[in-house]
Amino acid sequence: MTSPTREALIGASRIVVKVGSSSLTTAEGGLDPARLDALVDALAARRAAGSQVVLVSSGAIAAGLAPLGIPRRPRDLATQQAAASVGQLALAHAYAASFGRYALTVGQVLLTADDVVRRSHYRNAQRTFSKLLALDTVPVVNENDTVATEEIRFGDNDRLAALVAHLVGADGLFLLSDVDALYDGDPRRGAANKIEEVTGDSDVDGVKAGTQGASGLGTGGMASKLAAARLASSAGIPVLLAAAADVPRALTCADVGTAFAATGTRLSARRFWLGHAAGAAGRLWLDDGAVAAVVHRRRSLLSAGITAVDGEFDAGDVVELLNLSGAVVARGVVAFDAVELPALIGRSSHELPAEQRREVVHADDLVPIRTF
Structure with missing residues (x-):
């Protein structure tokens, strides 16, 4: 019997599919046309069945290695x-040609951190995706590795796919890689149990996820896929983690891989941006009373509940709110500059000058963070 999560993935009317470098390329030969065509075959079939499809594709750097005569992924930026730069052209041309076999038009979307961190850029990206889908194209998304240094050093397309899934209002996210599912250990190193469904914290307790893919071509690994699946599912989007080789079954009957149930409610674009997309410019530590007020009662943060401040930020920046143990419990838009706050720490509103008697983070600009 198919689970409700897998049924939701089968019936999703708008999906985001992410494929990793190792599923499209080899270090020796660049892009693998047969594997890329097999992926496009499955995506075109899903399109023909009535779903809109957004593809998040890694592979630009790996695709550029062979044409440049570079034997392995370089370390220097x-x-x-x-x-x-070389590989992005090859990748875009290959997708255009492959989707062209089905008379489908593709649109390339290259994103940087700013496009999901800065609110104005985030909204512009939403409009771009909306118009591309309205024009019946298949958006093909990648990080703009040619110019975005931070993404190359620290980013991964798994998290990007989760952010894009929310940004486009997807009903399902499919994370495809060279691993067929989530396991409670590394199956290459001995006995490991496959996890069929994830519905909450207890299902992933003790999971040891690696940070590097098996091929060495990508920057992710199981840790990034698990984090991305948690991010999307906590925002109300079901997720399927499966092998790229199983993509026909993943996109038709969803009877492969590991399914992650949607554990949270879908947030507005603004609240999702605050909670997950925006970069934090600083941190505020809260006492237990302030944590209870902010997280459980959804109240504004007042200066009396702050115990420490860290970072250089201006009023209007996003900051993280931490409990006394150092765990992030919320994120929000701060109403004071960093230089103003130390003098306000622990003081009640009636103790402050009239011009400073306001919330440090207003409840409307604050999003509690759920670990899973």
Whole structure:
């Protein structure tokens, strides 16, 4: 019997599909046309069945290695960017040709951190995706590795896919890689149990997820996929983690891989941006009373509940709110500059000058963070 989560993935009318570098390329030969065509075959079939499809594709750097005569993924940033510059053209051309077999038009969307961190850019990206889908195209998304240094060093397309899934209002997210499912250990190193369904914290207790893919071509690994699945599912989007080789079954009957149930409610674009997309410029530590007020009663943060401040930020920046143990419990838009706050710590509103008697973070600009 198919689970409700897998039924939701089968019936999703708008999906985001993410594929990793190792599923499209080899270090020796660049792009693998047969594997890319097999992926496009499955995506076109899902399109023909009535779903809108957004593809988040890694592979630009890996695709550029062979044309440049580079035997393995380089460590230095300049060579990575050069490979991305060459590989992005090869990748876009390959997708255009492959989707063209089905008379489908693709639109390339290259994103940087600013496009999901800055609110104005985030909204512009939403409009771009909306118009591309309205024009019956298949958006093909990648990080702009040629210019975005932070993404190459620290980013991964798994998290990008989760952010894009929310941004486009997807009903399902499919994370495809060279691993067929989530396991409670590394199956290459001995006995490990496959996890069929994830519905909450207890299902992933003790899971040891690696940070590097098996091929060495990508920047993610199971840890990034697990984090991305948690991010999307906590925002109300069911997720399927499966092998790229199983993509026909993943997109038709969803009877492969690991399914992650939607554990949270879908947030507004603004609240999702605050909670997950925006970069934090600083941190505020809260006492237990303030944590209870902010997280459980959804109240505004007042200066009396703050115990410490860290970072350089201005009023209007996003900051993280931490409990006394150092765990992030919420994020929000701060109403004071960093230089103003130390003098306000622990003081009640009636103790402050009239011009400073306001919330440090207003409840309307604050989002509690759920670990899973």
